[in-house]
Amino acid sequence: MADTTTTSPDENYLMKVKGYVRTQKGLILAAEIFISLIILICYAASYFGGYFVLALSEMIISTAFFVIFMMELDKQVLVVNWIWTDLFRAGLAACLYLITSLIAVIGGSGDGARITGGVFGLIAGLLFAYDTYTIYLQAKTTRQQTAAPGDARV
Template sequence: MADMTASSSEPEASVQETPISYVKTKKGLVLATEVVLSLVVLICNAVSASWWAGTGNICAMIFSAAYFVIFVMELGKRFSATVLQWLCIGDLIRAVLFSKFYLISSLITIGLMVILHLYLRHVDGAGIAGVVFSVIASLVYAYDAYTIGLQLRSSRQTTPNAAVYQCLA
């Protein structure tokens, strides 16, 4: 009876250790930070006057979480080299796209908050926090895009398939 309990808890421990060990890597930390920052910006924008920016935050959070799950479960290593290349290129496009989105939405939100303050004398604290976290998220996504680009460029010069597998690391 004790053996059954011990053996049934071992797979759970390995499943729990996989995300934690992946978050300790540089790529895992960046992806986890992107998901958390997207959630924080979503919450800040939901309670502020800039609620309209929540749609993009939801998309950013879903795509970042999807790539996080793909990389944690190592699902990308089960595909062919062509699919892996598109997975890495998709990760690069995701990082560039959402970096620009967060920067543009924070600039628009700043403009709307200035207008709101000038005409209505209303200060939106949650909106200010959302802008600050949006700028931080934009920098994290830009850093992710930069590191993905460096990995693809450096490993592409050696062997084409090495770029793909290095992107998943």
């Protein structure tokens, strides 16, 4: 008789995805991936399709960080400081989304897809800025916890 209590690797992976999306960081990364996909579609439908490169690159990078954090590879690969790398990623994405979206909204007269992509880009800029803030708080608490107690007599 076959053993029905074992789970397949696909089910195990799906359980990891579901479990990670329920965390705050997982939810933020999933939202970043989803809104980048929406912006990618809007900019691709626009007359000026060059703006979609930012949305595509941020969607790919956010997906990579989602997989890294979900599979807990950040705890195995200790060569990279993942907190600061993630902080840099989110901060740069927030700045680039806000700048690109303002350009798209201001100069997008007559192109509804470009304006829509710009509005979603402003929302994505705020989402990435919130992610930057949460990562900064995490880095601040991590630094305070790992700081060695100093001698006050020095």
